[in-house]
Amino acid sequence: MSKPLSVAVAGLGTVGAGVLKLLAGNADIVAARAGRPVVVGAVSARDRRRNRGVKLDGLRWYDDPVALATDPGTDVVVELIGGSDGPARALVEAALAAGKPVVTANKALLAVHGAAIAELAEARGVPLAFEAAVAGGIPAIKGLREGLAANRIQRVAGILNGTCNYILTVMREAQREFAEVLAEAQKLGYAEADPSFDIDGIDAAHKLAILAALAFGRPVDFAAVHVEGIRAITALDILLAGELGYRIKLLGIAARTEGGISTRVHPCMVPVAAPIARVDGVFNAVVAEGDHVGRVMLEGRGAGAGPTASAVVADLIDIAQDRVTPVWGAAGGALSTAPSEPMERHVGAYYLRLMVVDRPGVIADVTGILRDQAISLESMLQRGRAPGEAVPVVLTTHDCEEAAMRAAITRIAALDVVLEPPAMIRIEPL
Template sequence: MTTPLRIALAGLGTVGGGVIRLLDANRELIARRAGREIEVVAVSARDRTKDRGVDLTRFEWVDDTAALARAGNADVVVELVGGSDGPALTLARATLAGGKSFVTANKAMIAHHGLELAQAAEQAGVALKFEAAVAGGVPVIKGLREGAAANAIGRVYGILNGTCNFILSKMEAEGRDFADVLSEAQALGYAEADPTFDIDGVDAAHKLSILASIAFGTRPGFGEVATSGIRQVIAADIAEAAALGYRVRLLGMAEEAASGLFQRVHPHLVPVGHPLAHVTGATNAVVAEGNFVGRLLFQGAGAGDGPTASAVVADLIDIARGEFGPAYAMPAAALVEPHAADAGERRGKAYVRFTVADRVGVLAEIAAAMRDAGVSIESLIQRGVSADGHALVAIVTHEGPERAVAQALEKLRGSQSVIGQPMWMHILGE
């Protein structure tokens, strides 16, 4: 009889418990698909006494997480600890150096150290897999790395953070402001007590850098991702977008340009006719555009114990079958250094919202700045005056270079008429 694939599991939080439950519930089916049984033999976490809703007495308990790499009864180490460095990275390096395959859901570590770990895995002749690091249970990494392997990808983009999408779609449905919905998201467990990584776009940027590397054959370049989040989106932006036929979504986008690779996480206005406009709640969705296959849409639950555990176990099934393959769809040596494209050269339409003092000449000042920078205005809307004497002015531009909009906003910097920072959102083309 074929020997089981033996797993050492680091981290017994939501996802770690989900992995154990999934392996228990679908044990026979998984064994038939993998060609052998997959069983957990050792576990490690910070608190041995915590009740996690699963029977842990059948597994060897290892207090030192890093020691799992040396567990003689394990073939594969699964890391669900989190963090770009620290214990997770130590465990990854030790596991691969010891000639064992490594599976992780840790997008931060892969975004920062993925190339190093891929090289170590290739040198040791073992697998490095991280399907669960992007979009939870949605098989987008496998889809790009394998299903679309014959295609040149022109653009990959999508909704990569469920917390932000929950907040924006809730604001859209109920007309509420950001801070109010964020508090609800935290109460429901969709947002962390410190939501910075989510709402400032860092989490989505980690995931985008991984997708871009696989899609375009470049070395992971998290530092090249221009990132902004949704803190400055207000209910009025959502309402204006709806009136114009758009919905606001935080998108991560990577695209090849003549000057290099463009990577950005930024709030966008998405046309209501586009599939991403209809992705609501904590759902993730990724679009990839191949030169032969056309537009591919991957959509599903981007987090949670079940979906993320599903992706982790799918990686384990690949390893049980002996399907290793390069982590980034090609050998690490074949990955090229990404050259950041000049975002100023990108052409498109933009939405810009100003909070202004309600006085004569404000609209003329804004219009003059746009004119002098070469920005053509498609529509301009001014809404009523608030109790504090401020008004909202929203502009939609005609298609043009992004550099021109940036120059117009620079001309208005320090203006006595403009209150605070203008909100600039790009408009996604169909």
């Protein structure tokens, strides 16, 4: 068997420790599939004294992770520190500049700086692999970049954040409010102490930016992603969605349009019969639509030590076998220059929930505003009657332009009979 592939791991948190455990526990399988042993020779982490549940005896330890880039015994650097800047970025750039392949699970780094980092990897002629950066153990990157390489991808979409999916699932099943379920998710370890990156959609947007770059063969463009989170979703909206035949999911959606490439993350109502509507709890799913393959869906655990370590080691096996693929699926000179389409030009159907004073003429005022914006109604649902009191009114529309819907909502919110900001959720026929 050939000389072992020597790996340096920066970051020994949940995923880093998981990589060491997997390489030790499945050493025979990994060696057989890599064509040679894959071994860890050096590590870097902040605290040498912490017990991580893995043996670190005999490994070279660096307090400065960037020093791994010049470690003479290292063939591949694995970056599991996290964060779009700081030591993670410095290490990746130093390793690539030194001509060493890099494997990373860092979606924030790739979303924000991926275009420049990919150029550096191409210029140095070394692999940059990141299967673990999107959807944990689901082979979404290889699926898009390699398995569907012969297809013109029309759309890629997915449930890309397990925390949000868990919260929305429990809200639906237990008919509980967002804040209560979030607090429980934090106690269970499904949500961070500061959950903003998850519940405000940033984590999903990082992942979608990467998937869009792969799907449409263009440099990653995180700044173009429209981002909304789930803080405004209520138990009432989830209940009403069920009555209308939908489930609410936080989705990332990237699509090829006449105006370019649309990338957006926001809550969606999806038909209960859609396969993605049944992906619950902490699970993730990715759906891709190709011109020849049709629709493909991958589902699995999107986070955790085991699934993410599985993706990291899969990349190491590729590198050991000298299987190298351009970062975004094509060489830099062949990448698309398709523009990003602004959210205002999105066309689709909408759900609107209004809390209004129950008195004559209210519905006429609302529908008049929608008519002025050329928005037609598909259905209306009003819960009972309570003259002079607040009642919910639910409207669903036919397809219309986002800009028109936003203008209509602004006018509707200004009506004196509307008692709180209208709730708007886009309807996606996945």
